Amino acid sequence: MRFFGEKIPKYQMTKAPVSQAPCQSMGENNHGSLNELVEPVTQMKHQNVRCSAVPAVPQLVVTCEPTPSRTEHKTTKTSALSFCSHPDEESVCSDSGIGGSPAPSLFYRKLSNSSSTVLSPASSFEEYDEDFSEPCSAVTHNSQTDVGSDTKNDLLKPRNMVNSSPLPGPLKAASSWVQVVGHAGNFRTGPDGKLLKKFCELEQRCLQELMADTLRPYVPGYYGITQQDRQDYNTMDNLLAGFHSPCIMDCKMGSRTYLEEDLRRARESPQPRKDMYEKMVVVDPAAPTPEERVQQAVLKTRYMQWRESLSSTHTLGFRIEGIQKANGTCNTNFKKTKCKEQVIQALEDFVDKSIPILRSYLKRLEDLRQVLENSAFFRSHEVVGSSLLFVHDRTGKAGVWMIDFGKTLPVPPPLTLDHRTPWREGNREDGYLWGLDNFIDMLTTMLSARAE
Numbered sequence: 001m002r003f004f005g006e007k008i009p010k011y012q013m014t015k016a017p018v019s020q021a022p023c024q025s026m027g028e029n030n031h032g033s034l035n036e037l038v039e040p041v042t043q044m045k046h047q048n049v050r051c052s053a054v055p056a057v058p059q060l061v062v063t064c065e066p067t068p069s070r071t072e073h074k075t076t077k078t079s080a081l082s083f084c085s086h087p088d089e090e091s092v093c094s095d096s097g098i099g100g101s102p103a104p105s106l107f108y109r110k111l112s113n114s115s116s117t118v119l120s121p122a123s124s125f126e127e128y129d130e131d132f133s134e135p136c137s138a139v140t141h142n143s144q145t146d147v148g149s150d151t152k153n154d155l156l157k158p159r160n161m162v163n164s165s166p167l168p169g170p171l172k173a174a175s176s177w178v179q180v181v182g183h184a185g186n187f188r189t190g191p192d193g194k195l196l197k198k199f200c201e202l203e204q205r206c207l208q209e210l211m212a213d214t215l216r217p218y219v220p221g222y223y224g225i226t227q228q229d230r231q232d233y234n235t236m237d238n239l240l241a242g243f244h245s246p247c248i249m250d251c252k253m254g255s256r257t258y259l260e261e262d263l264r265r266a267r268e269s270p271q272p273r274k275d276m277y278e279k280m281v282v283v284d285p286a287a288p289t290p291e292e293r294v295q296q297a298v299l300k301t302r303y304m305q306w307r308e309s310l311s312s313t314h315t316l317g318f319r320i321e322g323i324q325k326a327n328g329t330c331n332t333n334f335k336k337t338k339c340k341e342q343v344i345q346a347l348e349d350f351v352d353k354s355i356p357i358l359r360s361y362l363k364r365l366e367d368l369r370q371v372l373e374n375s376a377f378f379r380s381h382e383v384v385g386s387s388l389l390f391v392h393d394r395t396g397k398a399g400v401w402m403i404d405f406g407k408t409l410p411v412p413p414p415l416t417l418d419h420r421t422p423w424r425e426g427n428r429e430d431g432y433l434w435g436l437d438n439f440i441d442m443l444t445t446m447l448s449a450r451a452e
């Protein structure tokens with residue numbers, strides 16, 4: 001059973017590994033070249049994308065949900081754009097690598113709990129409903145230790161978080177949520193069944209802008225900042241609302257999963273990380289270089305590049321991160337799912353071979369592509385590490401939305417991106433549309449194969 005906000009050990013939580021189809025054609029369209037990644041700094045055409053270059057964000061009213069068992073009660077404030085407001089806690093702007101915390105970056109989101117604890121995989125919706133029905137009096141946690149803590153106590157937090165939500169009416173609705181992948185402890189339930197995600201200024205700016213963009217129907221609705229237990233959260237729609245025991249798939253889009261800024265920082269101030277080394281050797285003990293082996297640590301960019309080349313990110317421009325089926329089984333063992341045949345097999349399994357569901361997804365993705373091609377937001381943003389969340393249920397209802405804008409950055413005008421041009425350092429291209437094209441082609445192929 002997995003509780004709300006529980007730590008997700010992304011590299012170890014798989015219950016039902018997908019059997020891997022034989023890999024036939026790999027890499028014919030490879031968008032990622034490791035050779036490009038080791039260019040010396042002097043050759044970089046890097047754009048300055050720090051927060052100061054980002055337009056100002058209008059003030060937001062911040063609501064603070066009352067927490068019955070706590071002494072702090074409802075407070076209201078304006079503009080919560082200051083970062084790292086809890087200096088004694090792990091910064092919401094910093095990495096949390098075991099091998100040393102990289103320098104805080106204004107636009108980095110809180111990355112509290114790296115995948116280093118083994119917990120059970122996700123459970124069914126019904127189990128979640130039970131969790132939420134526990135009495136509020138069970139709330140006992142200390143908010144000060146919540147933020148950024150990375151301990152076994154995290155195991156207890158989610159239940160406490162859930163119970164702290166004083167929602168007599170929409171309790172059931174709020175409970176119908178499950179996190180497939182991503183940072184543990186990042187989410188809570190909010191008022192009216194909304195989802196609260198730990199505040200990240202970059203994500204807030206994106207969601208705000210997206211509310212006024214043609215992409216609005218393809219992203220969760222955004223409702224400003226909510227404060228709970230002294231932590232700010234971005235408040236958004238729970239995309240699972242209205243589904244019954246949904247099947248959920250998270251696909252990370254694009255041919256690159258780290259920012260150009262990350263590369264620059266890695267060169268200027270390398271921060272090898274032990275946690276990433278450990279994650280690497282779990283998957284492939286032979287992956288580290290001799291130097292990395294000595295250090296027992298790898299740079300984050302190196303880890304991310306390794307993950308990209310191991311999976312379909314470089315070859316297809318997207319990768320499956322995790323799938324939760326209606327029966328509650330959750331699989332995040334897709335790190336080596338690289339070739340088309342493997343991806344198709346995983347997709348077939350995800351839709352349970354349903355042609356109507358496949359058709360719905362194809363239509364939705366085609367519509368999304370058309371909107372993306374004409375979106376002012378999309379044209380002007382480097383979209384990195386963002387996912388498409390696929391959701392369907394046994395009633396035949398299906399939807400796809402863009403989520404996770406923690407690494408989506410505006411590019412300096414007059415630069416615009418087409419999201420298909422292969423990435424060269426400095427061009428800021430992310431391969432998002434190239435990946436979507438490949439996804440759409442794959443679904444089309446699957447459907448035509450079934451029609452034969």
Ligand SMILES: O=P(O)(O)O[C@H]1[C@H](O)[C@@H](OP(=O)(O)O)[C@H](OP(=O)(O)O)[C@@H](OP(=O)(O)O)[C@H]1O
Binds near residue numbers: 011111279307385404
């Ligand atoms: O999936 P695994 O192999 O566990 O690696 C994770 C993902 O790449 C995360 O990206 P996402 O959140 O998009 O899934 C990333 O967070 P960022 O996106 O913030 O880079 C984590 O970096 P750290 O949080 O620094 O550990 C990294 O450890």
Ligand SMILES: Nc1ncnc2c1ncn2[C@@H]1O[C@H](COP(=O)(O)OP(=O)(O)O)[C@@H](O)[C@H]1O
Binds near residue numbers: 184236240389
């Ligand atoms: N708006 C949403 N509605 C429903 N589920 C969501 C929503 N946003 C995120 N999730 C769930 O949380 C997971 C992680 O989301 P993400 O935004 O990528 O978090 P992180 O930034 O921690 O990686 C997703 O795979 C999905 O299961």
